[in-house]
Amino acid sequence: MSLVPYLYLLPHAILFLLFVVYPVGYGLYVSFHRWDLLQETRPFVGVEYYRNLFDPSTPQSQFFWQTLKNTLFFTVVSVPLLVISSLGLAVLLHRPIFGRAFFRAVFFLPGILTVSVMGILWRWMFDNQIGLVNAVITQFFHRQPIPFLSTEWLAWIPIVVGTVWWTIGFNMTLYLAALGNISESLYEAASLDGATAWQQFRGITLPLLTPQTLFVVVTTALASLQLYGQSLVITNGGPTRTTQSVIQYITEEGFSNNQAASATAMAFVFGVIMLIFTAAQFRIMARDVQGGN
Numbered sequence: 267m268s269l270v271p272y273l274y275l276l277p278h279a280i281l282f283l284l285f286v287v288y289p290v291g292y293g294l295y296v297s298f299h300r301w302d303l304l305q306e307t308r309p310f311v312g313v314e315y316y317r318n319l320f321d322p323s324t325p326q327s328q329f330f331w332q333t334l335k336n337t338l339f340f341t342v343v344s345v346p347l348l349v350i351s352s353l354g355l356a357v358l359l360h361r362p363i364f365g366r367a368f369f370r371a372v373f374f375l376p377g378i379l380t381v382s383v384m385g386i387l388w389r390w391m392f393d394n395q396i397g398l399v400n401a402v403i404t405q406f407f408h409r410q411p412i413p414f415l416s417t418e419w420l421a422w423i424p425i426v427v428g429t430v431w432w433t434i435g436f437n438m439t440l441y442l443a444a445l446g447n448i449s450e451s452l453y454e455a456a457s458l459d460g461a462t463a464w465q466q467f468r469g470i471t472l473p474l475l476t477p478q479t480l481f482v483v484v485t486t487a488l489a490s491l492q493l494y495g496q497s498l499v500i501t502n503g504g505p506t507r508t509t510q511s512v513i514q515y516i517t518e519e520g521f522s523n524n525q526a527a528s529a530t531a532m533a534f535v536f537g538v539i540m541l542i543f544t545a546a547q548f549r550i551m552a553r554d555v556q557g558g559n
Contacts, residue, residue, distance in 0.1 A: 293530050301527040315531035326519070330532055332507060333515040334539070340497075340511070341490040344426050348486050349479065352434050356441030357471070370442070374435030381432075385499025388428035389415070392500075418508045421501045425509060429496055433489070437482050444478040445471070484548055491540055512536055 297315055299308045318324045319331075359370050376384070391398045392414040400411040414420050448471065456466045493511040497503055503510030516536070520529030 293534065297527050297530040297534060299527055301530075302524065303526065304524075311527075315528045316535065318528065319532065319535055326528055326532070329507065329515055330512065330535075333510045333512040334536065336508065336510060337491060337493055337512045340422070340426065340493050341487055343422070344429055344490050345483065345486050347426070347430050348434060348437055349482055351430060352437035352482070353441050353475070353479075355434065355438045356445055357467070359438070360442060360445045370438075373438055376432050377435045379432065381495030382499055384428060384432045385496055388424045388431075388496075389500045392424035415501055416505050418505055421505060421509045424500050425493075425496050428500065429490075432496075433486075437486065440478055440482055441475065444475050448474050480548070484544060487547060488540070488544060491543070 298310060298312060300311050300314075301308050315326075318326045321327050355373055359366055359373075379387075390396075392400075394400065394413040394415055395411055397411075397414070399414070403409045404411055412420065414423055452470050453466055456470060461469065492513060494513045494517075497509045497511050498514055501509045503514055507515075512532075513536075516529050516532045519525050519532065
């Protein structure tokens with residue numbers, strides 16, 4: 267048996283063991299001990315930190331599930347908006363309109379900004395007193411400023427709107443590439459048969475874009491579940507943790523509260539939840555793709 271193929275795989279295997287398997291294994295080890303960086307002894311506590319997450323009387327359980335609920339809310343709201351708006355923009359900008367290249371660039375450019383720049387921009391726009399949105403409300407509608415950043419659930423508006431503005435260009439580009447691969451002869455045949463523009467979109471465009479939609483939905487959902495920077499910069503998780511993401515709380519538990527083992531246990535539980543959510547979503551979407559074929 268030749269060892270040459272395995273030698274080609276060896277560099278990847280080494281990197282995989284070093285940067286994936288070892289950190290995961292070490293993280294599991296940490297989660298089973300009372301891990302204090304300032305102490306030399308780190309006693310074994312078993313599944314204590316995992317049990318705390320399912321004990322409603324512990325603050326770790328209360329805050330973890332609350333922030334997880336916040337993250338799921340953001341995902342449920344932002345993913346449909348990102349998929350539908352990016353598809354709509356792609357359909358509009360796929361047509362031979364004046365300035366098409368310019369508008370494509372305009373919608374794609376926000377994606378090159380860092381999350382800190384994007385967060386500062388949208389925090390300023392929705393500032394309770396001097397924000398651009400409140401300036402428009404007071405000047406043109408003669409209303410009192412709306413305290414977006416200090417009102418529960420209203421604080422989600424700049425986070426969701428800012429995220430859609432920030433990331434819509436990437437999904438739009440994916441859809442534009444997919445639309446370019448659809449043969450124009452299909453639309454010509456449908457037009458000769460008397461199909462309207464909406465019927466062509468529903469009967470030709472949507473079914474042929476199903477694989478791309480599967481990819482966009484899964485990747486967008488994964489990115490939304492990893493919400494961190496937007497809520498940190500725009501609202502800092504407030505007010506009263508209503509916009510704090512689960513990753514933000516895990517970071518707080520590990521670094522601010524110096525509870526590395528507890529934070530690691532939360533990270534593993536959240537990772538399992540993400541895997542289950544993604545697998546279920548992928549299974550449902552893949553079944554639709556196969557059904558469409």
